[in-house]
Amino acid sequence: MAINTTGLQPGKGADGENNPPAIPISSDVLSALSAVSLRCVECAALYPAVEPGSSPLPRYRCICGGVLDVEMPFNLPGSFATDDLPPGAGWRHLFDERATGAPIWSIGTDKELLNTSGVWRYRELILPAPEAAVVSRPEGNTSLYPVGRENCGPARAGHRQIGAYAGLERFFLKHEGENPTGSFKDRGMTVGVTMARMLGANAVACASTGNTSASLASYAAQADMRGIVFLPAGHVAGGKLAQSLAYGAQTIQIAGDFDDAMHLVEQVCNELGIYLLNSLNPFRVEGQKAIGFEILQQLDWQAPDWLVLPAGNLGNTSAIGKAFRQAYELSLISHMPRIASIQAAGANPFYRSFKQGFAHRESVHADTVATAIKIGNPVSYTRARRVIEESNGIVEEVSDAEILAAKAVIDRSGIGCEPASAATLAGVRKLVANGIIKHDDFVVGVLTGTLLKDSKTGIPQEASGIVIEPTIEAVRSVLS
Numbered sequence: 001m002a003i004n005t006t007g008l009q010p011g012k013g014a015d016g017e018n019n020p021p022a023i024p025i026s027s028d029v030l031s032a033l034s035a036v037s038l039r040c041v042e043c044a045a046l047y048p049a050v051e052p053g054s055s056p057l058p059r060y061r062c063i064c065g066g067v068l069d070v071e072m073p074f075n076l077p078g079s080f081a082t083d084d085l086p087p088g089a090g091w092r093h094l095f096d097e098r099a100t101g102a103p104i105w106s107i108g109t110d111k112e113l114l115n116t117s118g119v120w121r122y123r124e125l126i127l128p129a130p131e132a133a134v135v136s137r138p139e140g141n142t143s144l145y146p147v148g149r150e151n152c153g154p155a156r157a158g159h160r161q162i163g164a165y166a167g168l169e170r171f172f173l174k175h176e177g178e179n180p181t182g183s184f185k186d187r188g189m190t191v192g193v194t195m196a197r198m199l200g201a202n203a204v205a206c207a208s209t210g211n212t213s214a215s216l217a218s219y220a221a222q223a224d225m226r227g228i229v230f231l232p233a234g235h236v237a238g239g240k241l242a243q244s245l246a247y248g249a250q251t252i253q254i255a256g257d258f259d260d261a262m263h264l265v266e267q268v269c270n271e272l273g274i275y276l277l278n279s280l281n282p283f284r285v286e287g288q289k290a291i292g293f294e295i296l297q298q299l300d301w302q303a304p305d306w307l308v309l310p311a312g313n314l315g316n317t318s319a320i321g322k323a324f325r326q327a328y329e330l331s332l333i334s335h336m337p338r339i340a341s342i343q344a345a346g347a348n349p350f351y352r353s354f355k356q357g358f359a360h361r362e363s364v365h366a367d368t369v370a371t372a373i374k375i376g377n378p379v380s381y382t383r384a385r386r387v388i389e390e391s392n393g394i395v396e397e398v399s400d401a402e403i404l405a406a407k408a409v410i411d412r413s414g415i416g417c418e419p420a421s422a423a424t425l426a427g428v429r430k431l432v433a434n435g436i437i438k439h440d441d442f443v444v445g446v447l448t449g450t451l452l453k454d455s456k457t458g459i460p461q462e463a464s465g466i467v468i469e470p471t472i473e474a475v476r477s478v479l480s
């Protein structure tokens with residue numbers, strides 16, 4: 001089988017032999033990664049980012065089976081580290097200076113590219129990659145829309161309808177659907193594919209409900225790597241499937257659900273030495289932290305009271321929560337926002353666990369119109385549980401009807417989003433109605449994907465059925 005051409009050492013090849021890597025890891029990569037460790041979230045065992053020896057054997061899980069979390073020291077560049085500044089000011093100056101750099105259309109060097117990325121702008125807190133190794137579009141720099149009744153100006157009266165629906169005065173929506181492939185997944189993927197490149201891989205794979213595969217396909221193509229994606233057949237929105245195919249990824253549809261696809265891809269990556277880029281991959285979570293850093297920077301480093309987001313595989317809950325904790329520890333912000341993770345009622349294992357004080361880890365057979373969060377056994381459960389506990393957060397569930405009603409409000413405001421993203425607004429509305437979020441709380445909600453990802457679910461199709469004669473009379477009769 002010609003598939004094993006990755007350069008990564010297979011854990012256990014089909015022939016039972018371990019092949020040496022085709023591309024050795026360069027000394028600057030080894031030195032960059034020497035300060036990075038991987039900590040098991042279950043048993044706290046610690047591993048180096050690259051295992052000793054010359055073979056770049058990637059590790060995705062602890063020997064106990066637990067998922068791994070990246071740990072590294074944060075070193076503020078010398079010119080920004082002065083004793084006479086208040087705590088956190090050096091970091092704020094560094095990131096603010098980078099954000100005022102050259103505009104995107106005048107990129108001339110890799111250094112400018114890194115500063116222009118909404119992920120690599122925060123690189124000291126993400127991954128110490130050599131600059132030439134970074135695979136970036138760039139990504140991030142997504143809009144933070146003011147949509148509350150109070151913080152929304154007259155030229156955005158349509159957007160204010162969202163704040164009215166939520167019942168909030170100060171409300172922002174962070175639209176991660178404005179990333180290069182239309183979802184927040186690009187933030188993790190730029191880091192994951194960069195890591196694959198640093199390790200000498202030439203094939204990467206993931207299982208996905210669609211957004212991750214679209215992002216992987218795009219970044220693999222940019223880096224001239226082979227991309228392989230596993231999708232649950234019949235459960236992926238058309239726009240996402242089209243992206244994987246168009247970007248040239250080998251697209252394998254599994255006659256099962258996401259959880260089946262996830263199980264298979266992990267097995268096949270270990271067997272064939274393909275670099276795995278699911279949210280199991282700890283470096284993708286590091287890239288997704290940049291959503292949190294960018295929100296804080298857009299708010300001039302004022303932390304909101306609440307951060308509300310859709311919850312499926314729980315990578316985003318883990319990543320944004322981790323970013324806020326690190327920002328707090330570095331004195332970038334003065335308090336931790338509370339995190340509210342919103343699940344679809346038909347795919348609510350995290351909600352079920354939360355309701356029993358996380359006494360048991362639940363799993364369900366997932367069923368919801370919000371395909372991006374249609375996940376019954378989330379990989380990042382333990383990381384996300386820690387975030388909810390640390391942030392005094394909450395997990396809520398909303399019905400498909402509530403999701404579609406909220407989506408209609410976001411769509412009609414002119415902003416638009418894919419169905420799973422609307423769980424955010426449905427959840428905010430429910431938490432405000434229940435008195436958990438107060439009307440005057442300062443709230444940021446995350447929209448994870450663009451409207452174009454799914455052109456059918458929750459969009460009135462009957463309007464497209466009207467065809468009239470090309471006469472002014474016919475037009476008048478329709479508009480009157």
Ligand SMILES: [Zn+2]
Pocket residue numbers: 040041042043044045062063064065066
């Ligand atoms: Zn462990």
